[in-house]
Every structure is written in structure tokens, then in C-alpha cells.
Amino acid sequence: MQRICMQLAALGHQCGIDSHYSYLEVADSLLRNYSQHRRLLAHYRCPADQRIQDYLNAYLQRNGINSDIGLPGETFSLQQAGLAREVSLPYSANYHQSPLMESYRVAQGVLHNPKSDRRTTSGVFHIVEGGLPIPTDKRAVPVAVYAKLLEAALQPPDELMRLPISSGMEEPVDIWVSLLLRPVVRPEVKGVLPEKSLEIRLFAPGSLVANLDFVETIFGNAGDPFLPENDAALDIEHWTGHSGCIILAPHLTSLKKQELGLPHYDDASERQRKDGMCWSDKDELYNDGQAFKVVCRDINGVIVTVIADNYFGYSKKEVKSQISYSSNLFGGCEEEHAGGALAFPRFNLGEVYQPPQIHPASDKTFKKVCQQLESDIDIQPQGYALDRNYPEIIYVPQDAKIDMRSMCLGWQQDGEQQTIKLLKSQTYVYPSGFYVQLQRHPHAPSWRLVGTLGEGTFCHKPSTVSGGGKSEISNLCRLIPIFGPPFFSS
Structure with a gap:
């Protein structure tokens, strides 16, 4: 305090x-x-803010807009973790209400109930023209319209500026709140690659400080942005060279299309009509008065997003999007939705498995296995080996035949037949890496031999969007087939 x-x-x-x-x-x-x-x-800004502000003004000038954008200069800076949570509730009360949020002090800490609880992203993503290509499923925003949205975002109404901790004071505090993040883009690989992160600045009207508390809890607090030790540009070993900015402005949903400079429907292009970037009625609200976020970014490595909502999830997702943006520009690392799995083909071998004969010159022999794993296996007189670390693994010769009918494995050693018992708890590994297990059918009272190749296929997606199927890669294939009795109809 x-x-x-x-x-x-x-x-x-x-x-x-x-x-x-x-x-x-x-x-x-x-x-x-x-x-x-x-x-x-x-007029002085901290180094991170100055980089973002210079980018915005250069972007607008490059696209023919003579507008001077200034980020908030006097802000309550969340210089250490925990400050946001303290100022998100009144000092002498356990409850605070604003038009956009209800907050409670509870035994476990705080409970915030934002007015918005989104479960859809339809119509949310708007991208400014003049930068990187805009996908067809996103809405393209003219640069002049973005300039007016940005100006309006930086001039919120007074009721949004009230800092909750000052509620009930004789002189309440109306102020911007700001936060510096350094989320990791590429984790450290010891002795090979250093950790890399980008810098992100978040600005919110005082009444929305709980939103920054939520983001800080996930991504951490990078400290006072005015101190040299927190200046990313002086930490070239760990900075990707990219800067991000997020501005919360839920009041933008009340702006009208006409006052933002969008064209009439008759004068609009086909893309503008499809994206709703035009109006027929002069009282039409931008994005029909629904929540949205508008993103400005290009190849220079700076991304600025204005979020017209107080839903916590949009702020979190935007930080993750900016991490992906940085990773894609930086290279040599993967974005947040990357993922994959090793896929090993499996086969139903029936009741009897007779391995194919190997080429005489092949080095995939039991003798070679014994040489390679000498310190990790116990070689048995019958010509097979037991794994010292995993007793359920048994290494067998390349010509070992597995027969469910006799429930044994057999092979020739020095002209004599050798056999061991076939057990469901054991895994039998051939010199090629191919291994066989005795398994029961998942939906039938029968057993079979199941073989798995020792060398898998690396299925990897270096980048994708949320919902792009990353998790499906690593699902077990046995969950896909549907088993049941067959039905025939004439």
C-alpha cells in the first residue's frame, strides 16, 4: 500500500x-x-513506448494519413507483480462495481466478473490495410479508419478511467494503467541457443486494471519500463527485435461507421461490402456495435492491437497471437500452436508370426544387439536377452517364430530348437526394432499378436491456428475405429 x-x-x-x-x-x-x-x-516516453509510437506515426504517414499519435504518457505503471490485484478493488471495501465489471474480495484473493464472456470469435478479427496481406476470413480496415479508431481509443470516457482502489475517496483517481511484458518466444537450449522474448506494452483505462492483473498472472511482469535494465533494446542477446502493444478500449463499440469515415454502400468496394466496412444508414454502428479487435502490423516487427471489449480472454489470446507473430518473423522457433507426434504403424499379425528372412549382409542380428546393449541387458543361455531396466522387455533372435496356438516363441541355436513361453505381460523385440505383443481385442473375447514398427514417422506442424488439428495428431489411432457386430440387410 x-x-x-x-x-x-x-x-x-x-x-x-x-x-x-x-x-x-x-x-x-x-x-x-x-x-x-x-x-x-x-512528451518523453519510455523506450518501448517510443518505439511503438514512432512505428504508428510512420505507418500512418506512409499510408497518407497526417495524424500524430501519442501513447498515454502519465500512467500508473504496474512495476511489480501484485500491484494490479491490489488496485483492482477499493481499499476499504470488498466489492466494486462498474458498468463493465463486478469485483469481489474473497478468501482465495479476488473474483472478477466481466460483463462480457465471449464464446465466439465471429466478426472479431479486423486487420489494418497497408501492412502484411490480410486473409479473406478477416475484415480489412482502411488506414484512415484505423487512425480514427486509435485516436478514440486513446480518449476513453471519464467513467472508464476511475481506478477501483480510489473508489469512495474524496478525490478519486482517473488514470491510465500500463504493464510491460516479456513473454518467451524461443525457450533456451542450454549451450546452444539463448532464450528469446519480445516486449509487449499493455494500456488500459483505470477501471479495467483487473484485465492486466489476469494477463500478468499468466505471462509475468517485466518491471519498470523506464529502467535501462528492462529495456529490451539493450538486451540484444534475449530480444527478438519485435515490439507489441495492446490497448483496451471497450467504448469503441459505440462509434458510428459514417463518423469513422467508412464509405456509403454505393461507393464501397466488393471487399468492403463483404467485410461490412460501409454503411447504408448513417446511424449504423461499427461492427454492428459488437466487440472486435483491430490489428496493425507489418514486416518491421511491431504489432499494435486495439481491443474493443473487456473480456479477459481476448487480452490473453492477443498476447499469444503476438508471440506467434514474433516467432514467425524471427524464425528458428515455433509459434504457440505448434505440435506433433511420433506415429508408429501397427499390424494385426493374427495367431502366428514368422519373421521374414534377413539378408546375410544385414547387421540387424541378435549378435549385434548384444554388442550394442551389452551393459543394459542380461544374455540368457537359450539365445535371448532380458532388459535390466525394463524386465517386461525381451530381446529375441531375428528368426524367432511366435505361435499363439502353442503359446511359445521358438528359434534355432547351434542346431537345437529353443523355446520360451509367450506371455501377455511381455514385449518381444526383434533386432530390427520391430516388436510384438500379445493383446486382447478391445471389443471381442479374442486374442491376437500385434506388431509395431520400431521406426516411426515424425508428424509435425510447425505452425497452425487454434483449432487447426494439432491435438488430433497425437491421439491414439485405436480410438478412431468403431467396433461392433455386423448387420446385413437385403
Whole structure:
């Protein structure tokens, strides 16, 4: 609480959440000195903000828009983990309500109930023209319209700016809240590759600080963005060179298409008509008044997203999208939805398995296996071996025949027939890596020999979208067939 009071006092706000002000009196001269510095440096931005702000203005200028965008300068910076949670509830109450959220203090911490709880992304994704190609299933936004959306996003109504912790104070605090993230893009490979991360700045009106608390809980807190040790550009070994920005602006859903500069339906292009980027009635709301997020990004490695909603999930998903954006530009790493599996073909061998004869020059012999695994196996006099670490694994010669009818394995050694008992708890491995198991049919009272190739196929998707089938790769194939009695009809 002392830290929160100190930060608010440094920003020129009267602190009314703590009854002990002695530390503020001691620091009074320092705070007044800081206030003067802050006034003189009103246009100064921390390094991350300056990079993002320069990108936005250059992007707009490059696309013929003469507009000067300035990110929030005076913000309550969440410089350490936990601050967001403290300021998301009133100091002297266990409940807080705003038009967009209800918050409760509970025994386990906090409980936030946002007004929005989305379960669909239909019509949500809007991408600004003039950058990277826009997929046909996303909505293309003219650059001039984006400039007006951005300006409106940075001028939220007063009711959104109220910091919950100041609720009930004589002089409530209306302020922006900001957070610095450094989410990992490429994990460290010790001795080979260092960890790489990108920088992301989040801005939210004070009443939406709980949203930043949620994101911070998942991705961590990268500290004070003004300190050199937290400047990604000075950490070239661990920075991907990419910057992201997320601005929460739920009030944008009340803007009208006409006032944003969208064309009339008769003057719109075919793409604009398909995307709804035009109007027939002058009172039509942008995106029909529904939640959306608009993304501006290009090959330069900066991505700026405005989210017109307070749904926590959109903020989390946008951080993950920006991680994917950075990984795709950086290369040599995989995006968040990457994944895969090793697929080993299996066969129903029936009741008897007679292995094929191997070429005389082949090195896939039992003798070779004994040489390679000498320290890990116990060779038996009958000509097979037991695994010392996994007693259920048995290494058998290349000519071992498996017969369910006699429930044994047999092979020739020095002209004599050798046999061992066939058990369902054992796995019999041939020198080629092919292994056989005695298994019961999953839906019938019968048994069979099942063989599996020792060398699998690496099925890998380096990138895909959510819902693109990553999890299906690693599902067991035995879950796919449907077993049951056959039916015939004439």
C-alpha cells in the first residue's frame, strides 16, 4: 500500500488509502522535484513506448494519413507483480462495481466478473490495410479508419478511467494503467541457443486494471519500463527485435461507421461490402456495435492491437497471437500452436508370426544387439536377452517364430530348437526394432499378436491456428475405429 500511495503521490494524486503518511512527508521534497521533472518531460516516453509510437506515426504517414499519435504518457505503471490485484478493488471495501465489471474480495484473493464472456470469435478479427496481406476470413480496415479508431481509443470516457482502489475517496483517481511484458518466444537450449522474448506494452483505462492483473498472472511482469535494465533494446542477446502493444478500449463499440469515415454502400468496394466496412444508414454502428479487435502490423516487427471489449480472454489470446507473430518473423522457433507426434504403424499379425528372412549382409542380428546393449541387458543361455531396466522387455533372435496356438516363441541355436513361453505381460523385440505383443481385442473375447514398427514417422506442424488439428495428431489411432457386430440387410 505504501508503494501504491507513493506512486499516486508522484503522479500528483492525493493518497487517501493509508492513514500513515509519515513516509510521504519525508519524501515530500523528492516527490515535488519528481513532479517538476515529469512536467518538463511530459512528451518523453519510455523506450518501448517510443518505439511503438514512432512505428504508428510512420505507418500512418506512409499510408497518407497526417495524424500524430501519442501513447498515454502519465500512467500508473504496474512495476511489480501484485500491484494490479491490489488496485483492482477499493481499499476499504470488498466489492466494486462498474458498468463493465463486478469485483469481489474473497478468501482465495479476488473474483472478477466481466460483463462480457465471449464464446465466439465471429466478426472479431479486423486487420489494418497497408501492412502484411490480410486473409479473406478477416475484415480489412482502411488506414484512415484505423487512425480514427486509435485516436478514440486513446480518449476513453471519464467513467472508464476511475481506478477501483480510489473508489469512495474524496478525490478519486482517473488514470491510465500500463504493464510491460516479456513473454518467451524461443525457450533456451542450454549451450546452444539463448532464450528469446519480445516486449509487449499493455494500456488500459483505470477501471479495467483487473484485465492486466489476469494477463500478468499468466505471462509475468517485466518491471519498470523506464529502467535501462528492462529495456529490451539493450538486451540484444534475449530480444527478438519485435515490439507489441495492446490497448483496451471497450467504448469503441459505440462509434458510428459514417463518423469513422467508412464509405456509403454505393461507393464501397466488393471487399468492403463483404467485410461490412460501409454503411447504408448513417446511424449504423461499427461492427454492428459488437466487440472486435483491430490489428496493425507489418514486416518491421511491431504489432499494435486495439481491443474493443473487456473480456479477459481476448487480452490473453492477443498476447499469444503476438508471440506467434514474433516467432514467425524471427524464425528458428515455433509459434504457440505448434505440435506433433511420433506415429508408429501397427499390424494385426493374427495367431502366428514368422519373421521374414534377413539378408546375410544385414547387421540387424541378435549378435549385434548384444554388442550394442551389452551393459543394459542380461544374455540368457537359450539365445535371448532380458532388459535390466525394463524386465517386461525381451530381446529375441531375428528368426524367432511366435505361435499363439502353442503359446511359445521358438528359434534355432547351434542346431537345437529353443523355446520360451509367450506371455501377455511381455514385449518381444526383434533386432530390427520391430516388436510384438500379445493383446486382447478391445471389443471381442479374442486374442491376437500385434506388431509395431520400431521406426516411426515424425508428424509435425510447425505452425497452425487454434483449432487447426494439432491435438488430433497425437491421439491414439485405436480410438478412431468403431467396433461392433455386423448387420446385413437385403
